[in-house]
Amino acid sequence: MTIRIGVDVGGSFTDFAVLDTTSGKVTTLKVFSRPDDPGAEIMLALDILRDRDGLHADAVTGFAHGTTVGINTVIQRNGEALALFTTRNFEDVLEVARLKIPQIHNLYSRRPAPLIRRECVFGIDERTLASGDILAAPRRDDVTAAVEAARALGCRGMVIAFLHAYRNPANEQAVKAMIAEIAPDMAVVASAETWPIIREYERTITAVISGYVRPRVSHYLDRFEDRLRQRGVVCPLLITKSNGGVMGLDQARAECVQMILSGTASGVIGAGHLARASGFDRVLSLDIGGTSADVAVIVDGEPQYGVGETIGDFHIHIPSVSVSSVGQGGGSIAWVDDLGVLQVGPKSAGSTPGPACYGRGGVAPTITDAMAVQNLIGHLPLGYGAVSVDHAAARAAFAPLAERLDSPVELVAADVLAIAVSGMFAEVSGLISRFAIDPREFHLFAFGGAGPMLACFLARELDLKGIVVPPAPGVVSAFGGLIADLKNDFIATLYREATSEAMEEVAGVFGTLVGRARAWLEQQGHEGPGALRLSADMRYAGQSFEIETPIESTWVDSPDLDSLRSAFHGEHARVYGHADTEGAVQIVNLRVVIMAATPKPSLVKPDGATGPLQPTLTVAAHFYGRPHQVPVFVRDDIRPGHRVPSPAIIAQDDTTTVIPPGFATEVDRFGNLVITRDRR
């Protein structure tokens, strides 16, 4: 027997999804994360899998995992001491960024300090024009002086980002070659290699983040690889990427920036696959943990992609699965302001000390505590016994608020929940407007530790088709890594009007990108051609935002300008509601995505119901401030064909699904809870 393992290392817990490639069965495991010794949790889990399930390292044929080492390095600002080489007289690119200050009503507001101190930025005498023509090539003496000065300042890595390098990287490459001779020990990142897009700040910051996280990420990957190899795992090791795919360790070390959002992306990929395989084509994924609440739009299993995702104080401009933060998760703290108005967040108890009811040092009343006060969670062990819910501690945390507001704790807890939900509602509603989707066609796909706990409350405010809670909501992200495809993005800037003369260049550039894409797939050890996806970022002349438009390769092979243009008009009309079929169209970028599909397990169909569903116990709980007798079910007892009454509480190892009055719940053939508003 062989197994494939997907791992998601989160802030509090590390989740494992283990696929038996023969039976298609997925086993799950959850252990505490070890931020003090990253990788230790994985070794521990391998021990447990061996002892508990008899799964041995030599049976592992696939291993994919996501890590937060990269993003934490940026948030904690403990990355590499870098120097930046820019075109002379443009050294302030990081200081100025895009000029706008973070809080426009705040007279004290300042942009966050750059990751590279200004004195470590060196202007190099060189210049490439927008055409790609080189006006001045870099001189060795100039570069030598800069390298020596950087070294004297303690810099141990270098980033090169020259104007118009997206168009012609020759000057960046020349300087990189010079540094390799002058200072062979220096790690060097060039902007056009990292992600060759037009817009100097966006390209520079992306390269800077890549260089900044590199030492920590590669150190982590080295140890991770060593440990697994010592353990006898011989299969290729894969890392999940921000773009929702996976890559090999060599690429991960060289292009650290690619993995920076791996955790959130694989959650969305996992949700997309599970939803689609269960027959839900349009979903909003809702991933709520202790410190975050994220939503993504998924259509036909495909998430939306975006650029400019947030990394600490910065934005990163590589293609990433587009995930929107809609709140701070279960740890958000409730408080009463000076004017007597109840508020929730933005302060959070996070995962440490966490909610008061977890008894790990937290005393502040959080959203999770509000659920405990209403007696909606904590009836059966949570988190594989790692966490138990102390209802009395939750009530004690709420007591001061109740006293201040002169109101019973249950009522205050209901109000806190309503405020938290209304805040999430406002964010999701914005997302719906931004993507112009019709919520009535979408299911909310709830996962993460707290997603199923809050999903119904949120769905009640949004006019959605329903809610889906998968059988193992806690390991959707780990599962995402398990089924993610090998995938890489390639881009080239064209910046040219879409005319019939331009089509020759379009074909040439696509040819180059496809060649690079195929070479990449080969490097990953994949046999076979892989699947290619071509697209172009286009806009009407004068616009400042591009729309990515899918391109058929036949339009390129035998030049078909009309199809290319009308594809853009169609996409513009779809996104913006109007199109100007006479307008001049500009092609800014050409993109190629190559993918090699990872075999997907077909979903296991659990045995159907053999008898009526019986609650394990019945508890006195509160919904919206009103008392109810609420049955508590064990998730494992719930079988396809069952209907769950409302209200109800459904407990399982990794989460609690809370179903308020007024919902109807069916169980589909894959064991998903499918919850709808009861419209009777």
Next chain:
Amino acid sequence: MAFDPRHLKVFANFCAAAADAMAFTLMRTAHSAFVKETEDFSCQVVSREGLAFANPRSFGAPWYSGIDYGPLLARFETYRDGDICITNDVYEGHVATHTPDIHIWKPVFHAGRIACFVVGHIHNTDVGGAVPASLSRSLTEIEQEGLRIPPVKLVENGRLNTFVLAAIRSNVRAPDQNIGDIQAQIASVNVGERKMAEIVHRFGFDGFMAGVDAILDYADRQARAIIRRIPDGDYFFADYADEDSVGGQPCRVALTLSVRGDEVVLDYTGSDPQLGSSLNMPTGGRERHPLVMVGLTYVLWTLDNSLLLNAGTLRPTRAVLPEGSVVNCQMPAAVGMRSLTCAMTQIVTVGAFAQAMPDLIPTASPGGNAIMNIKTQGRAGRPVMASIGPVGGGGGATPFADGSDGAGGATGFLRNTPIEISEAEVPIRFLRYGLEPDTGAPGRYRGGLSAVMEFEVAAPETVVTARNRNRSVMGSWGLHGGSPGRISLFLRNPGRADAVSLGNTDLVACAPGDVIRVVGPGAGGWGDPFRRSPEEVLTDVVRGAVSVASARADYGVVIADRAVDVAATTAIRSSRAAQPEEAVVFSPERIAFETIWTRERYDLLTDFLARQPVTWRFFLKHRVFAAVAASSQASPVSDQMRAIFADLTQRYGLPA
């Protein structure tokens, strides 16, 4: 019906979500570049009386959170379900503030009764008139500034008023954009109406109305709590825009801030008469007009970041706006560039509050953020026009930290245009873009550095404009011994034999090979620069923000080989005679100007002009300035001014 405060946050979140949905719809469907690039639009939900109670949380122009649509709503006696109204007329209701801003509003009904209105505006790129884009400092009458649409029902009885659209179409330069934007606005208010109707349904009509009152009251109480922290008193501050007309005199904006308990009065008496240029602000004298409250909103929010911004925030405040002045102009004054004057009102507001709360209020950002545009030609003579971004000063120094570099404070909300985009779009080559050393005025905390932009023109018949540029005559001010900012620069061919300083010109013709250099005005410092720690000065020198010469001359810190020469520094710093820290430190240019144009002289001028017909005032102001310049300064100011006034009234047959 009392509204349970425990539900206030839920109510606020729901209403904000509706405003967000309006903003997203607008951004997604609008045609104008202004909407997508600079977010120059607004969306609000307003009460039946017109008071804004919900705003988008992070989009749109930051000036309109407390807007009052009351006068516009009152233009129609009855509304029916589905009606949508439109106007851009600045002199009808005083909600629109220049012609490119097209406002629309729509009632939200619940069971036959109006519950609220959903409203908003877009800055259209062009609404016709004398110049492309409809805005120029040189325009003198509203009629030159493009089409004026009086308040009219654009949709009535479910039918679109096609005459309105036809009238727009035949009066503007790129009608498809305007029509597209209006359709986007219609889509936006329709979304807002639907969302708000759901909220009214959810809370019930009475509950909803109570919620609106509660949310306005909440912001009101928050604002009052902040104002109570401000010591009672009257605080005067004045400042000057470069010119009141092309080649004219300084334009003065004066403010007396009166704080009494939890209320504030902003009295703009002493501000210049309405001008023969387009710097006028059409406020209609409305005491909470958003344009005169921007600075106050910034100050209050800076003092408490939890402040909810809506019309309730402005309830404890009131402005006095003398009729016929630059802050309350009358028909037919031109108003296109009122944003430059609005920036001055923000600066004097910050200046007045800085006197009231010296330990908390920062130096103002200098204003005069130049919006750089270029019109040139590509190969084969194809015309190219593009905005290449704002170039301005940094944020003012605060009592705790240096000002933000490149842009900050009240003028920090604009994004720049990437150099690579500009070079790909326009045949110009940039020689430099970044931060100019030594432009942040010295202080215990230093002003933010100014932006600098330098580029070379490649084609003949190129025109470069620097709209909104200011501070090329008098630099901004510092606080508590902090230095004042230096003036902004606009140069052609700097360092060459044919170098020209363009002064306050905002338009320059260029030929191939010409180099344009723009440096934003310096932002003022806070506190005595000699009290800045030598280590901080060293850090600034090492990072290139301050030169070694300035470190020595301005900070008294001697730096050699990237280290502080402690002995030399101590010697310089201790040899300086003790000097009092002036509360406000003005620039030398301003001190020179105010040697003649004292506050006393201005008070006399203000009184005199107030007695004259509005249409004479601008003319008379210039006559008085000429007379003052021509007369000797020997006699007391009051005698001298009285003589000048007497001479003028007699000559022109005006009231004494």
